[in-house]
Amino acid sequence: MDRPQPPALRQRIGRHVLLSLVLIWGLGSAVVLGVGNHFVAQAFDRALLDDAHALAAHVRGGEAATTSGRSRNAEPLHLDLTPREVGLLRFDQSETVWFAVYGPDGTLVAGDSHLAPGTIAERALHAFSNLDYEGRELRRVSLRIDGQPPFTIVMAQTTAERTQLLRRLLVYSGLAQLWLLVALGSWLLRGIERDLRPLTDLQDAVDHRDAADLQPLPPSLTHEAATRDVQRLGEALDGLLARVQQGLRAQREFAGNVAHELRTPLAGIRAQAAHALASNDPAVWRSELQGIAQAELRASRTVDQLLALARAAESGIALTLETIALEALVRDVLLRFLPRADALGVDLGAEGIDAPVPVRGNTALIEGILNNLLDNTLRYGRGQPPRITVVLHMGSTPGFAELRVTDNGPGLEDTALALQLQQRWAQGDQGLRLGQGAGLGLSIVARYAQLMGGRLELAAAPGTGLSASVWLPLANASNPSTQALPTNVAT
Structure with a gap:
């Protein structure tokens, strides 16, 4: 069964961005609805409370009246409004309004008897509440007037207009946010496409490239x-x-x-x-x-x-480097070459291998260096009588030990040839004349020495033999640098 292909990077990023924008849009709409509902309710409640105060100003009675110096009984509470004024009070283009006036004993003074007052806290003067009347939701305000005597004004109205206002607020704000969402999403998608285009170009450049x-x-x-x-x-x-x-x-x-x-x-x-x-x-x-x-x-x-x-x-x-006793390693290699040297009649000797010479290097690479140098001298460096000497010296160059192999063979004509012999496939006249080797031995020696932080130098003069010196860093050197090696050393 084939595994489904993963989505492209731009699709995944675009999906995350659009999902985040939709979530933000939904949260923003909810916040707008909540905040709008709060302030719309405050505005309508304030208007309803103002109407209750205006109605309370038209309640009369409750105080004794005097006429020509003579007093009479207190006038009962009543609403001092004509029927036409009551009609204007109830009039609203989109809502239905009810009101009621209750005396101190809870008797109805004027208004709608079905409109009961709500509960007002002890220290409060008015209270808002919701109630249902004939299947319609009403918003009610109960206003207590502390007069002589005290009375209560109750006014209520339907909530269709405030609901419609909230709906319009939600629709218009949602449409505006949706338009902004579309514009922002388009801008972000174009930005993502533009920023990811270098990746596409990079992919195309690699795909269309020849192997x-x-x-x-x-x-x-x-x-x-x-x-x-x-x-x-x-x-x-x-x-x-x-x-x-x-x-x-x-x-x-x-x-x-x-x-x-x-x-x-x-x-x-x-x-x-x-x-x-x-x-x-x-x-x-x-x-x-x-x-x-x-x-x-x-x-x-x-x-x-x-x-x-x-x-x-x-x-x-x-490359793993470790502390190596160079004198012991040289002694072991020389012992392996003695039978071959004796068979060829070559005098193979050594100097300086009795004193300890600790170097920082790799055993296999150092053996390879000495094997190649001795093999070269046994092939090409035989004088009359043939003599090869391996010398260990420490101290001529700070931080390095010198491993030198010399012979008394024909040597080299000039320094340029010494540098050339360290390149691949380069052979001297003696090697070409004998038809042996491939011109790789000294290049291997130079490479091995370089890998261990050392250098190779070939020094010779016609008729005086060849001297191959390899400098290897001492183990106790603080920080040997190849810059301290002789300037005529070539790798």
Whole structure:
């Protein structure tokens, strides 16, 4: 069962924004209704109370009257309004009005007998209340007049007009808020679309890019983007493309190196095998088999060096460094090379390996450095008589220990050639003449030294041999810097 596709980012953001706006619109309408109801009720209640006070001003009686110096009994309470004035009092264009006047004993003085007074608090002079009459809701005010004698005025009216006013207020305010909601929502959606357009452009640029195109993205999509988030995303993609390009370049270089270097020995092996198969002479077979074995050794050595160089490039990402007793490590490597040196008649010696030389490095890389240097000197640096010396020295360069391998071979003609030999596939005249190696040993040494914070230097003069010096940081150095190394050292 296929999983449903997730919504687009702009749809999700737009949905959240519109939902928030609708909720705000609903809350705003409720607030408007509540506030409007409060103030509309206050306005109508105030008008109803004013009408009650106006009616109370027309209540007469209750005080004794005098005529020509003679007194008479107090006049009873009555409403001093003509029928026409009572009609005007009841008149309202949209509401029905009732009123009643009650004496101090609760008897009806004037008005509608069905309109009973409401409860008035002891210290209050009036009170508002709601009541139902013949299925209609009425708003009533009871007004107490503390006169001689006291009386109560009751007035009530229907609530259709205030309800209609509230309905109009809600409709008009709701429509206005709805219009503002639509305008604000449109503006926000356009803003979201505009702000997310760089992401769409970035996606289109990546989707339409060829798999082999690992160049950085256009600056308009990364460094010149409208928002910092898009800039960071573009920079992250550029960094990823750069790392992928570097990895692919290393893979292509490794594959090309292997293909280039194995082409010649494999062709030789094929030719020698064909020559042996075409001959019936056992001596020829033996000779060709020996040649095939030598070619296979050269091919294997080339592959090992290529793999070592590839591992050196990879180990630069996360290399574990630790304190290493360099003198003990050099002693162990020399012991492994002694049988080979004796077989070749080479005098292999060492100096300075009795004193402790603690360095900060990687055991495998240091062994690789010494293996490649000794292998090079055993192949190309044999003088008459052949002599190779490994020297450990500490103190010539602050913060670094020097590992130097020297021979008494033909040496090099100039410094430029010394720098050239540290590049891939570079060989001196001696290597070309002997037909051995692939020109990778010194480049591996330089790379290993660089990974551990050190440097490689080749120093030589014609006829005086070659001196390869590797500086490695001391373990107890506070913060060794490669800037302190000799300026003529090249990596």
